[in-house]
Amino acid sequence: MLVTAVAAVTSLLALTAQAWPHRPYGPQPWGYFTNNTIWQPPGKETVSYPRYTELADGTIIATSALGGVSPGYFPIFESKDGGAHWTYISNLTDQVNGWGMSAQPALEVLSKPIGGYPAGTILGSGNSWSQNGTRIDLYASTDIGRTWHFVSHIANGTAPNTTNGAHPIWEPKLLQYEDVVVAYYSDQRDPLHGQKLSHQVSYDLKSWGPVVNDVALPLYEARPGMTNIAFIAPIKKWILVHETPIGNSSSYGVNYPVHYVMADTPLEFGLNEDIPLVVNNQTAPNASPYVVWSPLGGEYGTIVVSDADRMQVFTNQCGGDRNEWEIHETPAGAVYSRAIQIFKKRPDHLAIYGGNTYDDSAADVHKPFSITVVNLLQVLKAPQGVIPA
Template identity: 70%
Template sequence: MLCTIAIVLASFATGVLSASTSKPKPWGFFTNNTIFTTSGRESVTYPRFTQLEDGTILATTAYSGPSPPYFPIYSSKDGGASWTHVSDLHETQTGVGFTAQPAITHLTFPLGGFPKGTILAGGNIFGPNFTRIDLYASTDGAKTWKFVSNVATGGRANTTNGATPVWEPTFLPYDNSLVAYYSDQRDPLHGQKLSHQVSTDLVHWGPVVNDVAYDLYEARPGMTNIAFIKPINKWILVHERPIGNSSSYGVNYPVYYVMADTPLDFGSNPDTPLVVNNKTAPNASPYVAWSPYGGKLGTIVVSDADNMGVFTNQAGGDPAKWELHATPAGAVYSRAVEILDNRPDHLLIYGGDTFNGAAAGLHAPFSVTSLDLGRVLKASETQYN
């Protein structure tokens, strides 16, 4: 969370990190393929994507530098090998712009007068005295956008316990509704908690429901991300769990996960620390994906901010069965991981700026790495062969 605010508000020197210059093959494997490169003064963080039924990928990122800021939308129809700029998502309600934390998905059923296939996107707006999560829709493949609704509003961006902002949305179409998950500091009983709200028409939003809320006020669970594990018919929610300046397995933002029968019931289930061999833990801004590849239970893949590698579990989330495998993809703040629906052995990792690199003026391109998941699962913790 502190990384987000620092990256958005800081003034950076010029500099660009290099990405691969070789041309990737469609539906192939490649490392650090550039989606777009900034001029050197802007930063790209918090990459997000949605994968459409025809295999098209729409990807976006927070883009700090333009005034007002916006979310650029790019499209790939060949597994991330080539990309086309589709549009820029501008917020139209406050004039502040989309400051941070984009979210993008698509409707798998008609909802609220919008047809199946509608692209839904939004993010966080950091106003002078508010944070605001808004939802937009596109019915023409992300070419044009229309404001739909305000999901949640809180106080100004401030990570101090006792402040009241909202953060880090993610959207999930589920059971003829849209679920909006976010980090929530508005509850006086919690420094921060994870919440969700449900809409059956994309305009009106139901009550705030707790997904992860600790009795310890200082605990600040954050950065909800969710995947479905088909063989066991369970949903998994991953999140970071900082508590003051405490450390767990050598990290200050340890990653925890919750399993539930539906994506609406995380709050009634315990969460579990993600630890490898009782010694190694991911740190901060987790992202989770599931692939049917890798055995009868498939493979859960979790990314974090500090590791180039990914954490995997081929035992349905068994706490004793996590492994760490090296990858050539860069460690990036809030990088996203994706499994291609029509090629479940393809693991895509989206990259951008690191917190320290951005602060030093070393700006990286918005990029994607496509890896053979089978090869990843054979890699050691430190060596990708």
């Protein structure tokens, strides 16, 4: 049995090496590459929670949360060649609270004008916090991320505290949908829920509508968090992924199992079923999921989901059918709230952003902010070796 196990592992490694061949000449524009450094922090800063937005011309604007700095800020970087080369362009800072931009950045680019801001305006948000409260604010840049100015307060909560019964807010996600901008976030303010997922809508970027529930589970102890969203064009559905810890319990061997919701619009998730994401009734992603969709991979394209603990990604080529999830190898490392991206004009390019895991940061490890770009079609052919988190 030992010989058989060793042979299986050797075969898996050989197949993985074939899927991700070594490229000795460094990252090439619009190519495929592994762990290309975007930025190496110069001191004690730790990089996690990477985020990005892609402009109409393919330019990528990326940022991350930084640990070990006070007041916090989000460094902004730009790539014009598919992530091969990067330029630092600015910092997104807290301009109104005096608390810093503490964690959980979010970026979105306007595809059409809204509130006097032209198409191409980059919106930025994050969680600004201190012992006085948590605050999700909106900033805008009209010069491709070179400068930023405060636009509005979206939502306010009490001081950061993950204990049920406290009332902070967390983890914003921005989306332009038709003629509105939607701000999603994790919300502990409802006395009926230890935490729920909410959104608010703005028609002008300055005033924000009422709080709407996206995922509010009947069990008080359930804490759905970390909203991420993608559109699945062939079936005209939206998908929301989130983690769902319930106290100290585990599901399929993980403590922060990932669930998803499908809806006709990104404003109606609260009307629909919350579904566990499980592969072969035995393996679930764990924590801080991110979701994208590519038109490649068959009639329904491919949904790709990342979690915080694995190098692999989870895929679905059947429009989100709960019984059709797979897990596939990638060469990219695990990252706390790892972001993934499908390039708009190159749907075979799957980008995976790198940084620290939660445990890395706790251990004072300082990994660079990085990007891996792989061929999605090769990912789908890669081994389905299920490696424990």
